[in-house]
Amino acid sequence: MNSRAQGADLDLLYSDVEDALRESVRALLSSRCTAQQVTTVYDGGGPGGRLWRSLAVDLELAGLLVPEEHGGAGASAREAAVVLEELGRFVAPVPFLTSSVISVSAALAAGDGTVTARLASGEWTGALAVPLTTGPASFTPAVRVDADGTLRGRVAVVAGAIEADVLLVPAATAAGTELHLVMADDPGIRITPVVSLDMTRQVADLELSGAASRRLLDSSTGETAVRGALRLGAALLASEQVGVADSCLQLTVDYLRQRRQFGRVVAGFQAVKHRLADLWAQVESARAVARYAAAAAGDPDLPVAASLAQAYCSEVAVLAAEECVQLHGGIGMTWEYPAHLYLKRAKADQLALGNAAAHLTHLAELVNLPSG
Amino acid sequence: MDETLRTDLRTRVEELLAEHDPATTGPLEFLRARFDAGLAWVHFPGGLGGLGLPRRHQPFVAELLAAAGAPDRDRRRLTIGLGMAAPTILAYGTEEQQRRFLRPLWTGEEVWCQLFSEPGAGSDLAAVATRASRDGDTWVVNGQKVWTSVAHKARWGMLLARTDPAVPKHAGLTYFLCDMTAPGVEVRPLRQLTGEAEFDEVFLSDVRIPDAHRVGAAGEGWRVAHATLMNERIALGDLAPPRESGMIGVVAGTWRDRPDLRTPGLHAKLLWLWAEAEAARLTGLRLHQKLESDHPGPEGSAVKLALARLAQQLSGLELELLGADGLRYADWTMTQPDLVELTGGDAGYRYLRAKGNSIEGGTSEILRNIIAERVLGLPREPRADSGVAGQEPAR
Numbered sequence: 001m002n003s004r005a006q007g008a009d010l011d012l013l014y015s016d017v018e019d020a021l022r023e024s025v026r027a028l029l030s031s032r033c034t035a036q037q038v039t040t041v042y043d044g045g046g047p048g049g050r051l052w053r054s055l056a057v058d059l060e061l062a063g064l065l066v067p068e069e070h071g072g073a074g075a076s077a078r079e080a081a082v083v084l085e086e087l088g089r090f091v092a093p094v095p096f097l098t099s100s101v102i103s104v105s106a107a108l109a110a111g112d113g114t115v116t117a118r119l120a121s122g123e124w125t126g127a128l129a130v131p132l133t134t135g136p137a138s139f140t141p142a143v144r145v146d147a148d149g150t151l152r153g154r155v156a157v158v159a160g161a162i163e164a165d166v167l168l169v170p171a172a173t174a175a176g177t178e179l180h181l182v183m184a185d186d187p188g189i190r191i192t193p194v195v196s197l198d199m200t201r202q203v204a205d206l207e208l209s210g211a212a213s214r215r216l217l218d219s220s221t222g223e224t225a226v227r228g229a230l231r232l233g234a235a236l237l238a239s240e241q242v243g244v245a246d247s248c249l250q251l252t253v254d255y256l257r258q259r260r261q262f263g264r265v266v267a268g269f270q271a272v273k274h275r276l277a278d279l280w281a282q283v284e285s286a287r288a289v290a291r292y293a294a295a296a297a298g299d300p301d302l303p304v305a306a307s308l309a310q311a312y313c314s315e316v317a318v319l320a321a322e323e324c325v326q327l328h329g330g331i332g333m334t335w336e337y338p339a340h341l342y343l344k345r346a347k348a349d350q351l352a353l354g355n356a357a358a359h360l361t362h363l364a365e366l367v368n369l370p371s372g
Numbered sequence: 373m374d375e376t377l378r379t380d381l382r383t384r385v386e387e388l389l390a391e392h393d394p395a396t397t398g399p400l401e402f403l404r405a406r407f408d409a410g411l412a413w414v415h416f417p418g419g420l421g422g423l424g425l426p427r428r429h430q431p432f433v434a435e436l437l438a439a440a441g442a443p444d445r446d447r448r449r450l451t452i453g454l455g456m457a458a459p460t461i462l463a464y465g466t467e468e469q470q471r472r473f474l475r476p477l478w479t480g481e482e483v484w485c486q487l488f489s490e491p492g493a494g495s496d497l498a499a500v501a502t503r504a505s506r507d508g509d510t511w512v513v514n515g516q517k518v519w520t521s522v523a524h525k526a527r528w529g530m531l532l533a534r535t536d537p538a539v540p541k542h543a544g545l546t547y548f549l550c551d552m553t554a555p556g557v558e559v560r561p562l563r564q565l566t567g568e569a570e571f572d573e574v575f576l577s578d579v580r581i582p583d584a585h586r587v588g589a590a591g592e593g594w595r596v597a598h599a600t601l602m603n604e605r606i607a608l609g610d611l612a613p614p615r616e617s618g619m620i621g622v623v624a625g626t627w628r629d630r631p632d633l634r635t636p637g638l639h640a641k642l643l644w645l646w647a648e649a650e651a652a653r654l655t656g657l658r659l660h661q662k663l664e665s666d667h668p669g670p671e672g673s674a675v676k677l678a679l680a681r682l683a684q685q686l687s688g689l690e691l692e693l694l695g696a697d698g699l700r701y702a703d704w705t706m707t708q709p710d711l712v713e714l715t716g717g718d719a720g721y722r723y724l725r726a727k728g729n730s731i732e733g734g735t736s737e738i739l740r741n742i743i744a745e746r747v748l749g750l751p752r753e754p755r756a757d758s759g760v761a762g763q764e765p766a767r
């Protein structure tokens with residue numbers, strides 16, 4: 001039996017430092033990443049590159065998780081989680097999760113100072129070349145190392161690849177999975193943008209045919225590093241989902257407070273109040289779960305925390321976005337109202353980094369609840 | 373079904389086919405002849421496309437005609453006309469209106485839209501502020517409608533407008549048939565979360581509607597509109613949909629086609645939704661059997677409620693099932709579709725469009741209120757507006 005109360009020794013609240021970080025991110029996003037600006041992403045526009053530079057370089061978020069000796073801020077996963085909450089709140093179309101969390105995690109595992117330093121400074125934006133749907137437990141490489149040492153294979157729906165300067169490519173050899181660095185402009189790689197359900201995190205199909213690469217990790221450590229990066233990504237994606245959910249709740253409460261039908265404020269109907277109260281309780285639970293996943297980043301319970309976070313928070317974010325559309329009525333279905341931005345992000349996030357069913361299957365092993 | 377009736381229907385169909393051989397007759401000509409033979413909708417009265425028979429005989433006629441290769445309309449283009457305008461005109465329209473409108477409505481020559489909702493009157497439909505003022509033999513209409521599905525394709529609109537602002541709001545409404553090509557009718561596309569502009573905003577400025585296009589008495593609009601809404605809520609399905617109709621069929625198809633995607637967790641979810649979809653289908657069947665020629669009652673709300681939820685859960689599950697392919701979307705370009713596609717498009721489109729199912733035609737919350745108050749007889753919500761004069765509809 002467990003004698004340790006998991007989480008009891010970890011701080012699940014927000015620290016002053018985290019609150020200050022949140023404020024600076026929010027201040028920037030409030031002016032540079034409005035819902036109107038984000039919506040234009042679907043028609044080929046959007047705040048894109050310049051917004052990312054401001055976040056990555058001016059606010060130094062690119063190197064948040066990189067230790068100071070490699071040119072980063074040396075912050076913990078908790079701070080990155082707070083940034084993700086805000087990015088979720090604004091449905092920001094920037095590659096922080098894919099570059100500054102997942103790629104940085106893989107680069108740190110590789111111990112390659114140059115790569116981490118460039119990712120940390122924002123000089124490079126990176127992407128791990130796996131389908132966005134890959135969870136930590138379900139990873140198998142789609143690319144192989146050819147006899148001539150170049151890389152070959154197709155990887156579907158990679159997030160962050162369009163923005164990337166470098167790709168971290170897990171590649172199979174007879175001995176196991178290696179991790180390779182490929183420049184995004186290498187003639188041996190083709191990156192085809194995909195019209196995506198969530199254009200605020202647009203995915204791309206990759207085709208590598210004789211791509212030149214530099215090996216960062218050999219087959220003894222490659223797979224562990226990739227899984228570790230995906231696990232951290234899954235743990236922290238939960239905070240983005242909390243940001244999405246919280247924003248949906250807030251938007252809905254604010255709208256229904258002023259919307260009148262039947263001569264009354266709609267939020268005053270008890271059926272509506274109960275719906276919103278339930279949603280609030282679920283968002284708060286998701287927050288606790290996400291905070292635990294962020295705090296557990298260096299803890300032996302991380303695999304449980306990460307799978308729990310994805311199983312739970314992904315569902316709450318979708319629920320919140322769906323309730324947001326529904327409780328707005330007709331206006332929630334329109335393009336000009338931002339509810340759909342959240343719906344599309346929440347649904348794509350639900351499929352990302354392992355869906356709830358996959359994480360529950362993984363949890364079943366971890367907590368010893370076998371299926372049959 | 374009794375044999376003599378069956379024989380009689382068979383004879384009528386054979387006569388129609390003999391006089392208008394589908395192989396050599398144009399589709400429109402055939403459909404008009406079918407209407408005139410009373411084989412359009414057998415539960416409608418003679419002379420109006422029917423034979424005055426119970427509704428349940430319609431599928432038999434449809435089967436015979438389909439088997440003979442007779443042309444049919446694209447019903448999906450005509451959902452609003454067939455499901456809502458027709459029963460309303462039948463129940464409340466003048467004989468002249470019935471003769472003028474039902475035939476082209478049924479054959480698909482004239483598409484209909486529903487001009488009910490306004491920015492300030494959605495769930496609280498009786499709060500409509502669009503004004504119609506009498507001027508001799510015509511009415512002059514001013515106001516704005518919103519979320520009007522496929523108004524850009526419609527020839528006619530069912531319009532609910534306020535004709536008497538001095539009386540309590542439910543009593544001051546009148547129902548009209550609005551010519552969408554009349555001067556003063558302006559239709560502006562309104563983009564939807566799918567990227568398309570399936571619905572529109574409709575601005576009415578000094579639109580003149582002849583009094584002959586009023587349905588029901590002045591002030592009786594709420595009652596007439598109610599008939600439209602009750603029909604809307606049951607019109608969503610066929611009379612006798614086969615098993616796996618609608619969204620469950622689509623998702624079950626994906627499951628069968630893609631063994632590579634199957635997982636035990638998703639399997640359990642799909643099976644439960646299959647059971648729920650079948651329960652909803654059978655509930656709908658029972659409802660239609662009870663209906664026969666009567667007007668639909670509030671019970672129809674339960675089926676619409678279930679179908680909306682199922683379409684949403686199933687289309688959501690399909691994206692989870694598709695995984696990587698679920699992250700793709702066909703096209704965000706703004707277009708103005710010809711029809712409302714509830715199960716068409718790609719999986720992403722279906723997921724997004726299904727969100728409207730619990731809003732259009734009365735939200736699921738309003739339907740629950742209807743079941744609670746009108747089926748179960750529970751006390752009404754306290755309201756601030758009953759008896760309030762309508763000149764300043766509650767917003």
Ligand SMILES: Cc1cc2nc3c(=O)[nH]c(=O)nc-3n(C[C@H](O)[C@H](O)[C@H](O)COP(=O)(O)OP(=O)(O)OC[C@H]3O[C@@H](n4cnc5c(N)ncnc54)[C@H](O)[C@@H]3O)c2cc1C
Pocket residue numbers: 259261262266269271272326327328329330331333485486487488489490491492493494495496518519520521522571728729731732733734735736737738741753
């Ligand atoms: C895809 C689509 C197609 C449509 N097509 C048409 C059309 O062709 N013609 C037409 O006239 N209209 C159409 N509509 C409009 C639709 O009928 C209205 O959107 C709907 O009635 C809700 O009104 P509303 O949008 O003003 O929401 P509101 O009435 O403002 O409602 C907002 C939220 O509050 C809830 N709510 C309101 N009152 C209560 C209450 N008393 N108790 C509990 N909850 C409550 C609602 O359920 C909803 O969730 C369409 C809408 C959509 C989404």
